[in-house]
Amino acid sequence: MSANKITSTRSRHTVVIADDEPSVRMLVQATMEVDSVDLIEAADGEEAWSLIQKHRPALVLLDVRMPGRTGLEILHAIKADPELTGTKVILLTASAQESDINAGLLAGADFYLTKPFSPRELLSKVDEALFL
Amino acid sequence: MAITNDPAYESFFNLSVDMLCVAGYDGYFKRLNPAWTNTLGFTRAELMARPYMDFIHPDDRAATVAEAEKLTQGARVVHFRNRYECRDGTYRWLAWAAMPTGSEELIHAIARDVTQEVDAEIALREANLAAATRLALLTALIDAIGVGVVLIDRDLLVAHWNKEATRLTGIQAEKVLGRPARLLGEAIAPRVEDFPSVRSHLEHAFSPVKTARFQIVILEPRHDLEVTVSRAVLAADGQPVGSVIVLHDITAAKELDRAKDELVAMVSHELRTPLASLVGFSELLLSRQVSDAQRKLYLETMLKEGHRLTELINDFLDLQRMEGGFKRLDLGPADLPTLVARAVATAGDNARTPIEVDLAHDLPLVIADTNAIHQVLINFLSNARKYSPGGGTIRVNARMADNVVEVSIQDHGLGLPSEAIPKLFNKFYRVANVDRRGISGTGLGLAICRGIIEAHGGRVAAESAGLGQGSRFYFTLRAADRKATAGDVLIVEDDTGFARLLEAELSLRGLTSVWASDAETADQLIDQTDARAVVLDLMLPGASGEDFLARLRTSHNSQVPVVVVTIKELDATETLALRTAGVVAILKKHSGAGKEAAEYVAAALETRHTGA
Numbered sequence: 229m230s231a232n233k234i235t236s237t238r239s240r241h242t243v244v245i246a247d248d249e250p251s252v253r254m255l256v257q258a259t260m261e262v263d264s265v266d267l268i269e270a271a272d273g274e275e276a277w278s279l280i281q282k283h284r285p286a287l288v289l290l291d292v293r294m295p296g297r298t299g300l301e302i303l304h305a306i307k308a309d310p311e312l313t314g315t316k317v318i319l320l321t322a323s324a325q326e327s328d329i330n331a332g333l334l335a336g337a338d339f340y341l342t343k344p345f346s347p348r349e350l351l352s353k354v355d356e357a358l359f360l
Numbered sequence: 361m362a363i364t365n366d367p368a369y370e371s372f373f374n375l376s377v378d379m380l381c382v383a384g385y386d387g388y389f390k391r392l393n394p395a396w397t398n399t400l401g402f403t404r405a406e407l408m409a410r411p412y413m414d415f416i417h418p419d420d421r422a423a424t425v426a427e428a429e430k431l432t433q434g435a436r437v438v439h440f441r442n443r444y445e446c447r448d449g450t451y452r453w454l455a456w457a458a459m460p461t462g463s464e465e466l467i468h469a470i471a472r473d474v475t476q477e478v479d480a481e482i483a484l485r486e487a488n489l490a491a492a493t494r495l496a497l498l499t500a501l502i503d504a505i506g507v508g509v510v511l512i513d514r515d516l517l518v519a520h521w522n523k524e525a526t527r528l529t530g531i532q533a534e535k536v537l538g539r540p541a542r543l544l545g546e547a548i549a550p551r552v553e554d555f556p557s558v559r560s561h562l563e564h565a566f567s568p569v570k571t572a573r574f575q576i577v578i579l580e581p582r583h584d585l586e587v588t589v590s591r592a593v594l595a596a597d598g599q600p601v602g603s604v605i606v607l608h609d610i611t612a613a614k615e616l617d618r619a620k621d622e623l624v625a626m627v628s629h630e631l632r633t634p635l636a637s638l639v640g641f642s643e644l645l646l647s648r649q650v651s652d653a654q655r656k657l658y659l660e661t662m663l664k665e666g667h668r669l670t671e672l673i674n675d676f677l678d679l680q681r682m683e684g685g686f687k688r689l690d691l692g693p694a695d696l697p698t699l700v701a702r703a704v705a706t707a708g709d710n711a712r713t714p715i716e717v718d719l720a721h722d723l724p725l726v727i728a729d730t731n732a733i734h735q736v737l738i739n740f741l742s743n744a745r746k747y748s749p750g751g752g753t754i755r756v757n758a759r760m761a762d763n764v765v766e767v768s769i770q771d772h773g774l775g776l777p778s779e780a781i782p783k784l785f786n787k788f789y790r791v792a793n794v795d796r797r798g799i800s801g802t803g804l805g806l807a808i809c810r811g812i813i814e815a816h817g818g819r820v821a822a823e824s825a826g827l828g829q830g831s832r833f834y835f836t837l838r839a840a841d842r843k844a845t846a847g848d849v850l851i852v853e854d855d856t857g858f859a860r861l862l863e864a865e866l867s868l869r870g871l872t873s874v875w876a877s878d879a880e881t882a883d884q885l886i887d888q889t890d891a892r893a894v895v896l897d898l899m900l901p902g903a904s905g906e907d908f909l910a911r912l913r914t915s916h917n918s919q920v921p922v923v924v925v926t927i928k929e930l931d932a933t934e935t936l937a938l939r940t941a942g943v944v945a946i947l948k949k950h951s952g953a954g955k956e957a958a959e960y961v962a963a964a965l966e967t968r969h970t971g972a
Contacts, residue, residue: 344632
């Protein structure tokens with residue numbers, strides 16, 4: 229886990245990225261460097277859930293297939309927790325299976341992105357989730 | 361006898377359509393009415409001329425004698441039946457009522473022709489037997505057939521529940537036989553998945569539609585069933601007489617479907633993850649001003665992920681070839697210590713995870729495709745290193761065990777949780793735990809190893825005392841027996857294709873061969889086989905062809921003819937050295953070299969033979 233603080237004039241948001249792939253976490257971090265967020269990284273489901281409970285982030289980027297708890301399980305846990313009603317969720321899925329995507333949207337994910345995704349697209353989804 | 365003269369009696373006697381008679385204890389008819397002639401066709405005179413027993417069916421005579429005996433003792437006879445012969449040779453069934461007259465030693469009797477009734481009875485009995493036989497055969501068929509069959513009769517009661525239906529549903533026949541079909545839902549409810557939909561299917565199944573088909577899932581043990589309900593109707597008038605429920609076990613097909621879906625999802629997932637880095641970082645590089653350090657980091661990541669993608673596709677294709685049986689193994693005798701040494705050399709030195717090799721001294725040659733076994737050893741060695749982030753010695757052992765050679769690779773790394781061990785060799789399976797984070801892999805390496813070892817007829821397995829306790833992977837290979845090491849010609853050649861070509865050319869000339877893919881294996885083989893000639897490549901993976909030739913002539917003290925086939929450019933000194941060592945021909949490796957080499961070998965053996 230590493231917090232990456234960037235100074236900005238805009239109000240700062242905490243964002244958790246949960247993905248077991250270091251290269252994907254690195255890509256998300258590189259993409260978001262220009263944005264005014266505190267990015268916290270989690271490398272598996274268990275770590276993600278404990279960081280989410282601790283930091284109550286404004287946004288969580290969730291990989292669907294992760295060791296420990298899956299992204300969908302964490303999504304359910306977020307939706308079931310009254311203290312996390314303000315937390316937005318973007319699913320990052322590498323399976324592109326319609327069933328996964330439907331399950332994610334049904335469970336209350338705000339957006340989903342299919343890997344590979346465009347950093348520009350990720351940024352616009354993050355902005356939409358945080359500022360709309 | 362007084363009544364015989366009574367005219368009224370006389371007219372009744374003659375009028376009766378039943379057959380009336382008076383017979384004597386002596387066995388002859390005394391009087392007969394015309395009904396006898398009408399029924400049997402014999403005249404009264406003919407019937408009275410012989411003992412009546414003559415007219416009775418031979419099979420019925422004993423019974424008739426017994427009845428006549430009863431009469432002489434004063435008893436009456438009723439409901440007795442026997443067969444009488446007719447003039448045309450056929451028999452008629454007669455039913456008798458008779459009584460003795462006592463003092464006059466005569467029998468008064470009435471017989472009635474019941475042939476039609478008896479024939480009808482026999483036909484009915486035969487029809488019943490045929491029906492029972494058919495039913496028994498159908499029941500045996502229903503029980504023997506590999507699908508679950510349930511019969512529902514016209515009153516909607518369960519009439520039959522075969523053994524397969526019990527096996528598939530776990531419901532015993534006694535629980536449902538003779539009970540209303542609508543209660544089947546109740547019986548099946550506790551052991552079926554998604555009961556509400558099953559109930560609604562069952563409710564519609566017996567309505568007067570033609571055929572209903574639906575799938576259900578029985579739990580513990582899980583069975584996927586396809587249920588077909590069809591109606592039975594009478595052929596004559598189309599009247600419904602019941603329903604047939606057929607339960608088809610589609611568990612295996614469903615399992616295959618699930619496995620295929622899972623594989624597609626896995627492959628898609630595994631391909632998309634490295635692509636995410638390639639696409640993402642290249643877009644960042646194109647769209648943003650980045651520092652030199654960032655550019656370097658991004659490009660390095662892209663390169664790494666690109667390699668990973670390549671590795672994944674290669675592994676996956678390897679596995680597909682293996683599973684589809686397309687990858688042909690080139691099996692031959694091989695020297696295991698050489699294979700291990702080569703793999704260890706490829707794996708390279710690493711101070712944190714040194715590799716120690718300890719092989720039994722008396723190892724026999726094994727039967728192996730050396731390239732494939734090299735791949736297996738490399739895979740196990742690199743896994744051992746990869747999953748030993750804290751370092752630790754890696755040990756390679758080999759020993760003889762029950763006619764096979766067991767090779768094991770032991771590390772002191774992360775170890776394996778016991779629940780992971782059975783799944784370890786499955787495609788895309790990767791052990792998930794915190795210590796392994798960041799250790800990348802395709803999840804296909806062990807599946808490939810298993811494919812290779814099983815194609816060799818060997819066994820592969822893993823064991824570990826648990827997390828943090830290190831792991832031991834081992835596999836077995838068959839030892840090369842006498843048959844596998846016999847041949848007229850020893851081919852020492854690491855190019856599999858050329859070795860096979862040479863083998864075929866020698867075989868055309870009536871020569872058998874044995875193939876060694878390196879000099880070390882050849883060294884061992886030369887003592888074991890009765891090879892009378894050698895075809896030798898010079899550039900070999902370990903020791904060179906020249907080294908082998910020198911040992912052949914000195915330590916093995918063998919003077920067999922040697923033909924050299926090589927791509928190596930030889931200078932005058934090298935050529936001379938070979939000639940001095942008694943090489944009969946030096947050939948440049950090209951498409952016709954196999955044929956040429958075989959001709960030289962055949963000629964050399966011929967010369968020696970005639971010369972000797």
